[in-house]
Amino acid sequence: MPHWLSIGLFIYRVVAQTAFQSNDNDYIQYRTLPKHRIIKWNITYHDRSAVAPGYWFTAPYWSHGGDKSTNQWVPYQIGPHIFDQDGVLVWSGSAEFENLNVYDFRRIDLPDATGKLQPHLSWMRWHTPDDMLSPGLTAIYDNRYQPKKILTIPANVVDTHEFNVKYSPNVLQIQTRLETIKLNELGRPDDEWGVWSSGFTETNLLTGEQIFDWRSNNRVQLDESYVTLAEDEHPSGDYMHMNSVDKNDNGDYLISARHTSAIYLVSGKDGHIMWRLGGKRNNFKKDFDFYGQHNARFVAVNSTHMTLSLFNNGAIDTDVRETVSSALYVQLDLQKMKATLLQRFVRPDGGISDRRGNMQALPNGNALMGWSWDGYMTEFSNDGRLLLEARFASDRHDSYRSYKFPWIGRPTYPPTLLSETYGVNGSELSTVFHVSWNGATDIEHWRFYARNSSTSAKYVIGSVPKKGFETAFIAPGYMDWVSVEALDANLVVLGASPDARTTPPEYWAATAPLPRPDNPEALYEKTVTGLPQIHNQVRESVLFFFAGFVASAVFATVMIYRRFLARLIVMSFSKVISQGYVRVWTEDVEDLESRDDESRSWKEKE
Known part of the structure; x- marks a missing residue:
């Protein structure tokens, strides 16, 4: 049987397999990853030459809490993934924790035995869906995709918003605790209610030493909240909902709380709140607003000014205050207590991210935004030009944050x-x-x-x-x-x-x-x-075969372009005449096709 027929059988088999599968054309199935379904991307480049180098780090999921175990087989399709800038898979870690949701998947750098920083991966897992009282965990893998640390997060404080290794090897993590308190601040001193208090810790990953521990109790009041309201018979217990924590060179901490719509500077010396930006107790005169924000970060700090970045959702899931979500660079004058908007990046599709999201300042000055819903992600230049839009082909998945990092992967396992x-x-x-x-x-x-x-x-x-x-x-x-x-x-x-x-x-x-x-x-x-x-x-x-192909291609080209070639020949001979050569072609090019067999007359030029 000829090779072309055996190859045809292979193509038929692949097409047949695809045709009789269920409609999952928003995923890719690879022969070498048979248990996986890899999410596809829809990508638009507005100026590819200006985007920052790196790989996309994202963790798709379809429901925040995840699905309970069943007897049905479910393909690996959620969890940590790395893609190149064409949306082509580089690494799927979906099988590492059996298809469970993970959050804040990113690159971190940790010191080796010599003190040199080495690239690692980190991600966080919440309770397992089968047991909401189970502990969470944080996984740290090296660039050979081998686990280096698996850190347990106690069930009573588990929170998966943040794993920020800014001053390696120290990590900043948020903790959430359920506590029963009097509702004095809501004017209901006789009522007790269960609330989730927020806090954070700074811990040395190598030694386990806890460097700092902060809690919101008696520092952030219930009446600062936009969701825990006195008039509600059963007020929301999630009054603060901290979603990010960062640290500066002075040793102070920047925290963001979604349900108070405020950003707080916390003293690294004694834990008191030094100021509030936004919210009901704002300390700054500002020329901008934000609401339900996420991912507040220090950009630059000196003795008199601070520059911050933040992701402005403009909404929470129960209340929409703005027409479109955005990301902001703002400057704080700490002497005049004045806050000024430096730059605003509007969500290009005009949508609202009423939960989740992040903004990442990239090394070349660009900014990457993860808008959460459908994994929508954009990159802007430092002068505000939209460079890139990308989103999952499936509307069944979202992401908590999206990042871009340089990465070199060297697996220990073979191809x-x-x-x-x-x-x-x-x-x-x-x-x-x-x-x-x-x-x-x-x-x-x-x-x-x-x-x-x-x-x-x-x-x-x-x-x-x-x-x-x-x-x-x-x-x-x-x-x-x-x-x-x-x-x-x-x-x-x-x-x-x-x-x-x-x-x-x-x-x-x-x-x-x-x-x-x-x-x-x-x-x-x-x-x-x-x-x-x-x-x-x-x-x-x-x-x-190759010679036959070339001959056929040449013949076809001549037949298609024969009139053009005839004109080209006449033009060439006209140039010969103009330069004084001795032969002139007297045939009319328009008659060439009908006179192929007739003799051509030549005459000597005078």
Whole structure:
């Protein structure tokens, strides 16, 4: 059977599998990640040349609390993921915690034994959906995707808003505690009610030493809240809802509380609130407003001024105050207690993010915003130009925050290689390869090998550029005991797969003997460069096909453009005449097609 027919069988199988699957065209399924469904992106670049370098870090989820366990199989599709700037998967960590929701997935840097900072990944997991009294946890992985620390968060204080390693190895984390208090501040001194008080800690990740512990009790009052109201018979217990904490070089802390719509500066010496920006007890004269904000960060600090960034939701889930969400840079004059808007980035699609979201100041001056709903993400230049819009193709998923970081992934596990043979008899077979390496970066090429037996020498049978997360390659013949190497741009080997056996043809005549693997030595030669040379029989077929293709292409081109070529020839000879040469072509170009067999007359130029 010709190679083209065996390849056709492979294409038919892939198309048939896709056609009879349920409608999940907002996901990608890879042969080498069969248990995963990877979310697709819709991406618009307005100026790609100006975007910051890096990879996208995001963690899709479909419900905040997650789904309880069932007996039904559910593909891995949520949790920590890294994508390149074309939306192509780099790493899926969905299987690390069995498809559970995670939050604040990002890169952090931690010191090694010599004190040098090394890149790591971190993310947080809330209670498991099956047990809302279970502890949470924080996972820290190295760039080889191996767990370095798994930190338990006690169930009574678990909060997954923030894992901020700004002054490594110290981490800032928010804690939430359920407490029963009198409602004195709401004018109801005889009533007791359960409320969630907010707080944060600073802890050394290497030693476990707690450096600072702050709680909102007796510092942030119930009547500062926009959701815990005196007139409600059963007021909301989530009166503050802290969602970010940051630290500056002076040792003071910046916290954001969504339900008081205020940003607070907390003294690193004694914990008192130094000032409030926004909310019912605002201390600044300001020329801007915000409401339900998230992700407040220090940008610059000196003795008289501060520059902050914040994500302005403009709403909470029960109350919308603004027409569109935005992200802000603001400057605080600490002497005049004046707050001035420096820059406002409006959500480009005009939508409202009534919960979640973040703003990340990038090293080149750009700003990345994660708008949460549908994973919507944008990047702006420092002069306010919209450079990029991206969102999940699925409206079933959201994200808590979105980040961009440089990243080099070097997995300890090998690449994943699948190989299958296609054909219906033994005369002509083809082997189809699929290869990927979950988490590896900097791969530019894949080099494929085959052996005649498990103990024989291996032969290079092909080398192809990496295309997307998963690369396909087709080789003539039934190749077995196959393997693959990942190469960088300089053809340096980054990693290799172990030998794998090839799956024999699925469709096979019942009366025909099963095929035996081909000897790659009979088809390919070893070369100094490591690139394969095909033996004469295959080489001649390829060259004959290529020559026929070239001849056909040339003939088709001449037929399509014959009138244009005739004009070009006449123009060329006109130039010859103008330069004083001795021959003139007297034929009218418009008559060329009808007079191909007539003789052409020439005359000597005077």
